[in-house]
Amino acid sequence: MDTDVVPGRRRTWARRALGTLVTLALLALANVLATLLLDPYGSLSSVRWSEYRSMAGQDIDTIVVGSSVSERSLDLQVLDGTLGASSFSLSSSAQSLEDSYIGIEQAIRDHHVKRAILGVDYASFSEGSYPNARMAYLLARCEGQPLGYRARALWGLMSSHEFAGTSQSLNFLFPWTFNRVGMGPRAVSQNLRQRLGGTTQLEAVKQRDPNWHYQGKGYGNYDFVIDYTNAKELLFSSQYGRKPFRDDTLDALRRICDLCRSNGVELTVVVAPCPTFNVLCYGDYYSQQMPRAQKVVTDAGFRFLDFNLARGSAYVADESDFLDGEHLNANGAARFTKAFGELLARVETGQDVTSDFYSYDGWDEYLGSIDRLSAVTLDEEPGDGVVRVTATPYAGLGRKVEYQYYVGERGSNDTALVRDWSEDPTFDLPVTGHGEKVVYVRARLVGSTAEFDRRSNILVTY
Amino acid sequence: MELYSLNFVLFLAALAVTYFGVGRILGRGQWVVLLAGSLCFYCLMGGLPTLWLVIATAAVTWAAGLALARLDAECRDRRKAAPDRAVKKEIKARFARLRRVVLLVALACCLGALGYLKYWNVILWQAGAAPSPSSLGLVLPLGISFYTFQAVGYLLDCYNGRVEAERSLPRYLLFVSYFPQLIQGPINRWADLAPQLLGRNRADWDRARRALLLFLFGAMKKYAVANVLSGRIDAIFSSVDAGMPGSVVVLGILLYSAQQYADFSGGIDMVLAASELLGVRMAPNFKRPYFAVSLADFWRRWHVSLGAWMRDYVFYPFALTRPMKALGRWSGERLGRHLGRTLPACCANVLVFLIVGVWHGAEVHYVAWGLYNGLVIAAADLFSPAFARMRTALGADSHPRLWRVWATLRTFLVVNLGWYFDRIYDFGDSLTCLRATFLNFAPQLMKPTLAELFGPKAAGPLGVSYIAIIGCVAIFAVSLVEERGHDVRELVLSRGLLVRTCAYVALLFLIASSYAFSIGGAGGFMYANF
Numbered sequence: 003m004d005t006d007v008v009p010g011r012r013r014t015w016a017r018r019a020l021g022t023l024v025t026l027a028l029l030a031l032a033n034v035l036a037t038l039l040l041d042p043y044g045s046l047s048s049v050r051w052s053e054y055r056s057m058a059g060q061d062i063d064t065i066v067v068g069s070s071v072s073e074r075s076l077d078l079q080v081l082d083g084t085l086g087a088s089s090f091s092l093s094s095s096a097q098s099l100e101d102s103y104i105g106i107e108q109a110i111r112d113h114h115v116k117r118a119i120l121g122v123d124y125a126s127f128s129e130g131s132y133p134n135a136r137m138a139y140l141l142a143r144c145e146g147q148p149l150g151y152r153a154r155a156l157w158g159l160m161s162s163h164e165f166a167g168t169s170q171s172l173n174f175l176f177p178w179t180f181n182r183v184g185m186g187p188r189a190v191s192q193n194l195r196q197r198l199g200g201t202t203q204l205e206a207v208k209q210r211d212p213n214w215h216y217q218g219k220g221y222g223n224y225d226f227v228i229d230y231t232n233a234k235e236l237l238f239s240s241q242y243g244r245k246p247f248r249d250d251t252l253d254a255l256r257r258i259c260d261l262c263r264s265n266g267v268e269l270t271v272v273v274a275p276c277p278t279f280n281v282l283c284y285g286d287y288y289s290q291q292m293p294r295a296q297k298v299v300t301d302a303g304f305r306f307l308d309f310n311l312a313r314g315s316a317y318v319a320d321e322s323d324f325l326d327g328e329h330l331n332a333n334g335a336a337r338f339t340k341a342f343g344e345l346l347a348r349v350e351t352g353q354d355v356t357s358d359f360y361s362y363d364g365w366d367e368y369l370g371s372i373d374r375l376s377a378v379t380l381d382e383e384p385g386d387g388v389v390r391v392t393a394t395p396y397a398g399l400g401r402k403v404e405y406q407y408y409v410g411e412r413g414s415n416d417t418a419l420v421r422d423w424s425e426d427p428t429f430d431l432p433v434t435g436h437g438e439k440v441v442y443v444r445a446r447l448v449g450s451t452a453e454f455d456r457r458s459n460i461l462v463t464y
Numbered sequence: 465m466e467l468y469s470l471n472f473v474l475f476l477a478a479l480a481v482t483y484f485g486v487g488r489i490l491g492r493g494q495w496v497v498l499l500a501g502s503l504c505f506y507c508l509m510g511g512l513p514t515l516w517l518v519i520a521t522a523a524v525t526w527a528a529g530l531a532l533a534r535l536d537a538e539c540r541d542r543r544k545a546a547p548d549r550a551v552k553k554e555i556k557a558r559f560a561r562l563r564r565v566v567l568l569v570a571l572a573c574c575l576g577a578l579g580y581l582k583y584w585n586v587i588l589w590q591a592g593a594a595p596s597p598s599s600l601g602l603v604l605p606l607g608i609s610f611y612t613f614q615a616v617g618y619l620l621d622c623y624n625g626r627v628e629a630e631r632s633l634p635r636y637l638l639f640v641s642y643f644p645q646l647i648q649g650p651i652n653r654w655a656d657l658a659p660q661l662l663g664r665n666r667a668d669w670d671r672a673r674r675a676l677l678l679f680l681f682g683a684m685k686k687y688a689v690a691n692v693l694s695g696r697i698d699a700i701f702s703s704v705d706a707g708m709p710g711s712v713v714v715l716g717i718l719l720y721s722a723q724q725y726a727d728f729s730g731g732i733d734m735v736l737a738a739s740e741l742l743g744v745r746m747a748p749n750f751k752r753p754y755f756a757v758s759l760a761d762f763w764r765r766w767h768v769s770l771g772a773w774m775r776d777y778v779f780y781p782f783a784l785t786r787p788m789k790a791l792g793r794w795s796g797e798r799l800g801r802h803l804g805r806t807l808p809a810c811c812a813n814v815l816v817f818l819i820v821g822v823w824h825g826a827e828v829h830y831v832a833w834g835l836y837n838g839l840v841i842a843a844a845d846l847f848s849p850a851f852a853r854m855r856t857a858l859g860a861d862s863h864p865r866l867w868r869v870w871a872t873l874r875t876f877l878v879v880n881l882g883w884y885f886d887r888i889y890d891f892g893d894s895l896t897c898l899r900a901t902f903l904n905f906a907p908q909l910m911k912p913t914l915a916e917l918f919g920p921k922a923a924g925p926l927g928v929s930y931i932a933i934i935g936c937v938a939i940f941a942v943s944l945v946e947e948r949g950h951d952v953r954e955l956v957l958s959r960g961l962l963v964r965t966c967a968y969v970a971l972l973f974l975i976a977s978s979y980a981f982s983i984g985g986a987g988g989f990m991y992a993n994f
Contacts, residue, residue, distance in 0.1 A: 018669055021961055028965045029972070036973070160470050167508075169687065169975075171470035176976035 033176060039190050040178040043197040044206025046073075047094045047142035050220040052203055054090060055146065064089035064117040065109035066220070067102040072121020074329045075274035077339040078221045084343025091220030093121060094142075096135035099254035100162065103261060108143070110265050118262055120271045123328060124238065124284060127247040127255070127295050131162075133170045137180040164250065215332065223332040228277065228324040230456055233377035233396070236327025238276075239283040247291045252298055259302035270346060271299045273308040275319045275338060276328050278376035279396035281310045282369075289365040296362070305349060308359065309342065311368055316358035317341035321374075372398030378405075378445040380460040388430040389462050391441045395427070402448040403427070410440045412461060417442055433464040465508045467647075467734045468683045468975065475505065476738055483742055484667040495638055495662045498742070505643035506606065514605035521574050522633070522640040525615040528570035529622040529629035529636075535563050536625075567623050571616060578612045581605070586826040607646040609823065613773055615640050618654045620777050627654050635662055642744075644735035648728065650749040650769035657746065665743030674953045675741040680971040681942070682733025688978040689935040690727035693719050697887070700913070704893040709906035712913045713897040717880050720887045722936055725753070728767070747772075752943040757871035759878050760841050774816045783812040802849055810842035817841070824886070829894055833885035840878060931978045938974075 064087040066076050073093035081089055092105035102120055109115045140159055144152040156174060165171045173179055183189040196206045204216060216222035234240065255271075262269040273292070281288055292308060299306040309317055323334025330338055349355055360368035376396040383390045395403040407429045410417035417440075421429050425448065431441060439462050444454035465471045479501040487494045506515055539559035546552040581602050588594035618639070621627040630636040638661055645652055700716035729750040739746050747769045756762035763771050782788060788808035796804020814835070821834015844851070860867035881898075888894040942952050956967050 024961055025965045025968060028962075029969055032969050032973070165470075167465035167469050167471040169466050169468045172468060172473070173976050176973070179976045 040182040044203035051142040062113040066091040067105040068121030071274040080339040098131035234379040269304040311360040369399035375455040393427040408442040499638040502643040533629040644739040679737035685726040685730030688974040692932040693723040709909040710901035711910035814838035828891040
């Protein structure tokens with residue numbers, strides 16, 4: 003045997019293996035460095051999860067999960083006070099149902115929770131997962147965990163059905179590409195200072211977002227009130243489009259139900275209230291698609307409560323309760339949580355609350371119950387010598403709306419009345435040459451004694 | 465399934481382990497693993513409903529190749545037994561007719577299927593017999609153009625006696641369905657690919673490293689440049705009107721130059737790398753096209769395999785037809801020797817590029833694009849003596865480098881003029897943009913557009929625009945080094961560990977940091993459903 007060849011080959015392979023390991027180590031080091039510099043220190047999820055971990059061994063009997071509608075709709079102090087519970091929220095912005103499942107599973111394992119509340123909206127079932135949100139959630143829940151836990155969690159995300167065939171699956175190896183601070187030296191150095199300088203995650207979040215008030219136990223909110231004039235930008239149908247529910251999201255909901263059932267956890271799926279215009283904007287889709295999610299939950303023996311369809315006996319949202327087109331603000335969340343908690347308490351004592359809600363089958367009855375003009379939006383269409391501006395009202399079935407039009411210049415508060423109250427939603431703005439005008443509309447229900455119920459404006463460029 | 469994804473990495477890894485394992489353990493039969501892997505890949509890419517078409521195309525061309533071989537053998541036998549030359553001649557003519565029938569039937573099947581799926585709905589729509597170009601719901605199967613051209617090329621090679629017909633359908637099916645070439649080429653030749661596909665290949669460390677580097681470079685082109693620029697180009701050309709400044713149009717076209725090259729060549733790099741890992745070297749498809757010194761040279765460097773296919777199966781056969789030969793003779797006698805030689809080639813060039821234009825799509829702007837390229841190349845051929853005299857008069861021979869730079873820039877401009885008809889998806893809009901370029905350039909209006917597309921807001925937190933710029937600089941640098949005859953991969957891999965690692969890290973980081981910020985979220989390859 004040629005003894006020179008075999009040891010030589012072994013040395014070559016050993017050198018190659020060592021070279022590969024060194025390359026991978028250097029790559030990992032560069033990646034960790036980039037993550038330290040660019041991944042924001044202190045995300046809302048990390049604040050939540052670090053507080054959650056600090057409550058190890060303490061009593062938590064109710065876990066709240068879901069997207070930002072859940073994150074901002076359920077005031078846990080109010081909920082605990084109403085239900086006599088000890089709750090914690092692991093909700094997060096754009097949380098996917100897969101991550102909601104993980105949150106419930108974790109809470110069952112750590113605290114043997116008896117109650118799970120999943121806050122959803124239409125987009126929870128019509129949209130796919132957002133990789134940014136999934137990465138932030140994963141990083142937060144993996145903080146401080148052993149390497150094996152992190153590796154399993156990362157692999158689970160990379161190999162998930164939704165991402166495994168896409169480039170995101172490999173990009174999950176580079177967390178700093180998903181959520182990051184600004185690229186400027188100031189932002190990066192501040193991030194590093196906060197990370198290494200003893201700033202708590204909560205302090206870091208508050209420095210970045212001073213308007214966010216954290217109450218504790220995973221709940222935080224804002225005090226802003228929605229500007230209904232900007233309803234067009236807030237329309238769900240514009241942001242997400244009118245789409246049917248995805249089968250994979252309903253499957254994920256089914257898995258959550260199965261998890262709860264097999265662990266003796268009472269699940270309540272609650273559709274948090276949103277401004278009425280964001281229910282109406284879906285047209286027939288809302289009443290056709292929501293029952294699909296409802297059926298999954300009720301078939302599993304759990305309850306599905308859509309507070310957009312709540313009757314006055316259960317809950318009435320105030321116009322100032324909303325932060326924006328989909329979330330409640332702090333006041334709104336407190337009011338809603340009280341109503342929700344009281345209703346849930348009744349349900350848990352065996353009472354039937356069906357009569358407290360309109361049904362999807364009786365959609366016209368719900369539409370007829372809407373006695374306010376929720377919003378008005380404007381669209382423009384150029385024509386021959388005119389630009390036709392059309393108002394779209396978001397009101398109940400059979401409600402008549404009247405409109406008043408003004409025109410002004412951009413940047414000026416001076417306006418001129420160009421069309422007095424009329425039920426005609428269109429206005430033809432005569433135009434010559436090139437220029438721009440701001441068209442304002444005021445709208446109100448016919449018979450309303452208010453100066454106007456809602457208004458909007460649009461910049462017309464011609 | 466994207467090429468840069470966990471699924472593809474796992475697929476390729478599993479295939480490579482099985483492929484080399486079978487080779488090592490059994491010593492043969494690796495091609496079966498490749499065939500199974502290729503069919504599996506096609507299904508993973510969403511092609512299961514149309515897999516039958518791949519198999520049918522392969523079956524038809526395989527059977528036709530065998531039929532031609534059988535006819536040849538029978539013709540030889542009968543001619544040997546023939547009593548005299550007249551009978552031999554008659555036998556030869558009869559079998560030539562039979563061979564032509566076999567060829568035409570097979571071509572009609574394959575190209576007919578391609579033509580029907582690609583153009584029938586569009587033709588009906590343009591004739592007013594269909595409400596839209598997609599109303600019939602005809603789905604273009606993944607890679608149909610590429611595997612059809614490849615199969616047709618094999619058949620024509622069999623017909624012309626260049627290759628011997630393959631007797632085994634599964635082996636031939638591997639050639640047609642070999643997975644790296646399926647999405648967007650290259651269009652390979654039986655003579656080059658078959659021995660590699662059917663032969664024994666061993667795992668090789670250096671080849672694997674080269675493949676990895678090429679794969680990452682290709683992915684960088686695709687994601688850090690093409691995907692990032694795609695949304696910006698859409699933003700420019702989504703609403704063309706008469707008032708659009710020419711400077712903005714030019715910006716959009718230049719961005720498209722980069723985007724199209726990065727997308728197409730990036731994808732090709734990735735598939736070449738995947739194939740190289742397995743020990744199969746496919747035909748190169750790009751040879752630094754933007755360094756070309758003429759439009760003809762450009763098309764010898766861009767989509768090389770399609771150009772070669774068109775040259776061998778359209779250009780030469782057409783140029784050598786009787787009418788073209790007659791044209792050559794007639795023009796040679798009346799118009800001079802140069803025209804006598806050049807005119808048939810000019811006609812053939814126009815035909816080739818008309819076909820290439822239509823291959824891109826049946827829309828008018830693609831036809832215009834094809835005609836533009838064909839006519840410019842034809843004109844360059846026709847006037848080549850005049851250009852040669854001008855070159856001499858200008859002293860180009862004494863300043864070859866300067867002349868080369870000038871020729872490269874000139875070619876770049878000519879190519880980009882052609883992109884007006886390729887990227888702007890309406891012929892009227894293409895003309896509007898051309899008019900704007902020459903009559904309403906308005907350079908001062910480019911600045912706000914640049915700021916909007918590339919300024920701090922558009923650049924995003926990770927400066928995605930800068931990522932695209934870095935990517936373009938990297939592509940240019942690599943191309944320059946390669947144009948000078950150096951092997952860039954060898955240069956990188958022969959350096960120390962630190963340099964190699966820096967290359968991997970830089971490429972991976974460029975890819976990773978780009979994907980989340982591309983406006984419009986471009987995903988698949990531009991040519992995937994061709």
